[in-house]
Amino acid sequence: MEKQIIATDKAPAAVGPYSQAVQAGDFIFTAGQLGIVPGTKEFAGPEIEAQTRQALENLKAVLEAAGSCLEHAVKNTVFLADMGEFARMNAVYAEYFAENPPARSAVQVAALPLGGRVEIESVALACDCCEGEEGCGCHQS
Numbered sequence: 858m859e860k861q862i863i864a865t866d867k868a869p870a871a872v873g874p875y876s877q878a879v880q881a882g883d884f885i886f887t888a889g890q891l892g893i894v895p896g897t898k899e900f901a902g903p904e905i906e907a908q909t910r911q912a913l914e915n916l917k918a919v920l921e922a923a924g925s926c927l928e929h930a931v932k933n934t935v936f937l938a939d940m941g942e943f944a945r946m947n948a949v950y951a952e953y954f955a956e957n958p959p960a961r962s963a964v965q966v967a968a969l970p971l972g973g974r975v976e977i978e979s980v981a982l983a984c985d986c987c988e989g990e991e992g993c994g995c996h997q998s
Contacts, residue, residue, distance in 0.1 A: 865922035868915040869893045878919045883983045885923045889976040890915040905942040908974045909949040929982040930959040936976040940965040
């Protein structure tokens with residue numbers, strides 16, 4: 858089985874010896890995405906809501922670069938700097954996964970890169986949908 862490296866300029870570039878995502882067979886494994894605005898080294902804002910929204914937009918961009926989408930996510934992991942912000946993160950997260958959400962773990966960590974409030978990674982299925990299939994964001998522009 859071959860692995861394919863996934864990269865896009867629509868999400869923050871990898872800042873170390875890792876890839877934004879790797880496709881292996883029918884699965885796409887993403888690196889953790891912070892709430893950094895692509896092309897900058899700046900967070901979308903200091904609050905958890907802005908950083909969560911941007912992290913999910915970055916995750917969406919990486920999955921779309923792999924030919925998949927958030928609809929095909931099967932397992933997400935959310936890393937929080939402060940578990941006390943879980944409810945606020947979860948409110949934004951629910952906007953992106955309103956129906957048939959993937960499995961998820963959420964943990965508090967000692968610290969996140971660059972002082973971030975949240976980081977989100979995903980395992981998703983590669984898309985096998987037909988162009989324009991209902992409910993799939995893989996082929997939408």
